Amino acid sequence: MIRADIVKLYKTVHTWTGITCGFALFIAFYAGALTMFKEPISRWASPPAVGVAAVSLDDAPRLLELVAAAHPEAREEGIKLHLRGNENEPARVTWEEDAPHQEGQAHEHVHWWATLKPDGTLLAKQEEPSELADFINHIHMRVGIPEPWGSYFMGVVSLLYGVALISGVIVLLPSLIKDLFALRVGKNLKRMWLDAHNVVGVAALPFHIAMAITSTALSFSGPLWSVQESVIFGGKQEILNDLDNEPFRAPKPIGEAGVMMPPAQLLQKLKVQASDFEPRFMIFRNIGDKAASVRVPGAERGYVGDTHLGGVMLSAVTGELLKDSTRPSRQDPDRRASETFYGLHAGQYEGATITWAYFFLGLSGAWLFYGGNLLWIETRRKNARKGGEVEQSRSTRLLGSATVGVCLGCVAGISLTIVAAKWLHGRVADLNHWHELVYYAVFLGSVAWAFAWGAARSAVQLLWLCCAATLAIPLTTLLAALFPALDMWAHGSAATIGVDAVAFIGALCFAWMAIATTRRIRNGPADSIWSIQKAGDRAAPREPMALPGGGSVTLTVPIRLNR
Amino acid sequence: MPGDIRPDWWSKASAGAILGFGLALSLVGLYAYLGPGGINAPGGRYSLMRYLEAFVWIAVVGFCFLFRSGRAAWAWLGAANLLAFAALFACRFYFFA
Amino acid sequence: MIVVLALTLTVLGCACLYLANPNQQWLSRVPPRRLLLAAGCLLLVAGLAAWIAALRPLAGFFVALHVVMVCLFIFPYSAALRGFARKN
Numbered sequence: 001m002i003r004a005d006i007v008k009l010y011k012t013v014h015t016w017t018g019i020t021c022g023f024a025l026f027i028a029f030y031a032g033a034l035t036m037f038k039e040p041i042s043r044w045a046s047p048p049a050v051g052v053a054a055v056s057l058d059d060a061p062r063l064l065e066l067v068a069a070a071h072p073e074a075r076e077e078g079i080k081l082h083l084r085g086n087e088n089e090p091a092r093v094t095w096e097e098d099a100p101h102q103e104g105q106a107h108e109h110v111h112w113w114a115t116l117k118p119d120g121t122l123l124a125k126q127e128e129p130s131e132l133a134d135f136i137n138h139i140h141m142r143v144g145i146p147e148p149w150g151s152y153f154m155g156v157v158s159l160l161y162g163v164a165l166i167s168g169v170i171v172l173l174p175s176l177i178k179d180l181f182a183l184r185v186g187k188n189l190k191r192m193w194l195d196a197h198n199v200v201g202v203a204a205l206p207f208h209i210a211m212a213i214t215s216t217a218l219s220f221s222g223p224l225w226s227v228q229e230s231v232i233f234g235g236k237q238e239i240l241n242d243l244d245n246e247p248f249r250a251p252k253p254i255g256e257a258g259v260m261m262p263p264a265q266l267l268q269k270l271k272v273q274a275s276d277f278e279p280r281f282m283i284f285r286n287i288g289d290k291a292a293s294v295r296v297p298g299a300e301r302g303y304v305g306d307t308h309l310g311g312v313m314l315s316a317v318t319g320e321l322l323k324d325s326t327r328p329s330r331q332d333p334d335r336r337a338s339e340t341f342y343g344l345h346a347g348q349y350e351g352a353t354i355t356w357a358y359f360f361l362g363l364s365g366a367w368l369f370y371g372g373n374l375l376w377i378e379t380r381r382k383n384a385r386k387g388g389e390v391e392q393s394r395s396t397r398l399l400g401s402a403t404v405g406v407c408l409g410c411v412a413g414i415s416l417t418i419v420a421a422k423w424l425h426g427r428v429a430d431l432n433h434w435h436e437l438v439y440y441a442v443f444l445g446s447v448a449w450a451f452a453w454g455a456a457r458s459a460v461q462l463l464w465l466c467c468a469a470t471l472a473i474p475l476t477t478l479l480a481a482l483f484p485a486l487d488m489w490a491h492g493s494a495a496t497i498g499v500d501a502v503a504f505i506g507a508l509c510f511a512w513m514a515i516a517t518t519r520r521i522r523n524g525p526a527d528s529i530w531s532i533q534k535a536g537d538r539a540a541p542r543e544p545m546a547l548p549g550g551g552s553v554t555l556t557v558p559i560r561l562n563r
Numbered sequence: 564m565p566g567d568i569r570p571d572w573w574s575k576a577s578a579g580a581i582l583g584f585g586l587a588l589s590l591v592g593l594y595a596y597l598g599p600g601g602i603n604a605p606g607g608r609y610s611l612m613r614y615l616e617a618f619v620w621i622a623v624v625g626f627c628f629l630f631r632s633g634r635a636a637w638a639w640l641g642a643a644n645l646l647a648f649a650a651l652f653a654c655r656f657y658f659f660a
Numbered sequence: 661m662i663v664v665l666a667l668t669l670t671v672l673g674c675a676c677l678y679l680a681n682p683n684q685q686w687l688s689r690v691p692p693r694r695l696l697l698a699a700g701c702l703l704l705v706a707g708l709a710a711w712i713a714a715l716r717p718l719a720g721f722f723v724a725l726h727v728v729m730v731c732l733f734i735f736p737y738s739a740a741l742r743g744f745a746r747k748n
Binding site for chain 1: 663667678681683684685715716718719722723725726727729730732733734735736737739740743744
Binding site for chain 2: 005006009010158162163165166167212213214216220221224225231232233236237243331332333336339
């Protein structure tokens with residue numbers, strides 16, 4: 001049996017680590033859950049384009065040849081041939097070129113796509129793809145703080161998250177079996193929030209353990225590499241050495257002309273040599289040369305971390321395997337273990353089941369941290385009442401406002417920045433920059449709003465904002481389909497309609513939460529930061545007063561929170 | 564076990580964070596030298612080591628509050644660090660002399 | 661197809677385990693707990709086997725584990741939400 005003083009000690013550890021990290025973890029988990037649908041979101045946000053199907057795979061050799069002749073930098077750096085025909089692939093081939101920059105300086109890339117005109121000539125255009133899905137991933141990885149501080153910050157948060165898990169389990173151990181799966185909804189709010197917090201935390205514990213370890217390692221990745229090199233090997237062994245890049249390096253061109261094998265035939269050759277390998281796209285280098293090569297990233301189903309890093313390289317002339325050491329079945333045991341960790345973090349295995357499971361687990365994690373903060377507030381409320389004090393303490397009010405503002409601000413900000421992908425496309429010069437502006441404006445505005453209005457009322461208002469912002473996602477698609485004059489688009493693929501459908505369900509959930517919270521702030525116990533009733537006003541009506549306009553109750557009742 | 568556990572928040576937490584990282588680095592470093600394949604193991608080894616280091620680090624910070632006092636935490640973890648780093652430097656000396 | 665089978669077996673197994681717990685709030689009267697416990701374990705083992713057959717052992721184990729995790733927090737919440745909705 002675990003000693004009571006240890007439980008008490010770790011309760012303090014759990015409270016402090018939880019409160020300090022809760023906000024950042026909520027954002028990371030909510031944005032991370034959405035990142036599970038990175039591909040569908042990216043497809044949803046991509047404007048209609050020429051498309052992959054405009055050039056058949058049989059016509060691809062001609063397109064590749066024309067691009068290689070007209071764009072020598074692309075020929076050298078790699079021309080990407082798309083195979084799937086998703087909306088976020090603007091044409092059959094795309095490539096990146098360096099933006100103009102000073103020698104040796106960090107620089108950006110510009111993106112090109114190319115297709116064949118009906119007369120068989122080349123049409124190439126520079127166009128920046130939507131980076132919306134990447135932006136959501138950046139919020140997930142570093143809660144919107146610029147590099148490198150965002151990563152360091154999230155590294156510390158992830159470490160404390162691991163400590164919060166350990167301390168939480170220690171605190172829970174004495175009552176673990178008795179209260180397993182118990183979720184008692186009722187008058188005892190502290191009990192209810194504690195149950196709601198524990199059910200999610202205990203059921204998803206293995207998920208959280210894996211996340212804590214991997215997110216610490218991934219956030220501190222850069223510093224860990226360099227400290228490994230200097231401390232473990234004393235600078236005597238390069239650990240990020242050239243050998244690791246070898247499988248990705250294309251053979252040098254030899255200057256002799258060679259006849260290229262058509263992509264369709266290359267894929268057949270690949271199928272024969274690596275039967276379990278599913279190619280995602282092909283990157284051609286040095287087309288026209290005898291040493292031309294094609295790298296094919298792809299997946300090997302059945303492995304954890306099945307798509308990350310893995311791929312093969314073929315000769316673009318003979319179709320023979322040149323390099324084949326990075327796909328899961330060829331990885332050395334340590335790499336396999338490392339990729340398994342990565343796959344467990346990113347949910348990169350199996351397919352739809354895992355994507356949805358991670359989506360729900362990610363949302364449950366966000367709920368865990370939101371609920372944890374509410375639990376802290378509820379616990380403090382009880383303490384304050386015992387001491388005969390009716391006024392809630394400043395710290396609980398501030399934490400309540402911060403929880404509401406940060407969490408709901410993140411939700412509303414992400415939804416609105418998704419919506420902006422369609423409304424602002426073609427209307428602003430740098431859409432990818434606008435995604436950031438929209439998100440930060442909504443996020444910071446929500447936080448300010450929550451502090452200005454207090455937790456109770458801002459929770460309702462911001463929940464309606466979340467509902468409206470999320471509902472705007474399917475509504476935008478609907479409007480685009482109904483009114484072509486708006487110059488927006490509505491893709492018809494299952495993946496993009498899925499984005500709209502999930503957003504619609506999400507909006508319904510936010511509406512339900514807003515209604516439930518409204519009821520709470522009007523009729524719930526008054527001695528709480530979640531009430532807009534006068535503290536100690538026991539005669540408060542149990543039903544909303546019949547006053548004109550839904551919000552008028554809030555005007556007639558003296559507000560304690562804004563004092 | 565008799566005796567109370569003193570909270571000693573800051574001294575324990577700092578011991579866990581600093582010495583926990585040292586312990587993580589030195590123990591995982593030993594794996595780099597002595598694990599299968601040794602120092603010539605393929606590059607996946609160093610990628611894996613990041614996750615192992617995170618695991619040890621979190622475990623030490625998480626459980627360091629079980630020490631009776633901050634001083635005990637620093638003493639025990641310091642001793643463990645000394646041992647592990649001695650072994651690590653011995654390996655380094657042996658392999659890269 | 662085998663994925664659908666594996667998913668069904670795993671979810672049913674979790675449902676049995678949840679019903680076997682004294683804190684369950686789905687039914688007012690439940691079949692004998694031992695029976696549910698045994699059925700749940702059997703279904704979960706069958707589900708795990710199906711996942712492993714569909715993938716590889718390690719990936720199969722992790723898929724089964726994550727599906728179980730999702731079920732084990734959704735079931736209590738579904739019961740609580742039903743009670744919550746009935747009260748209001």
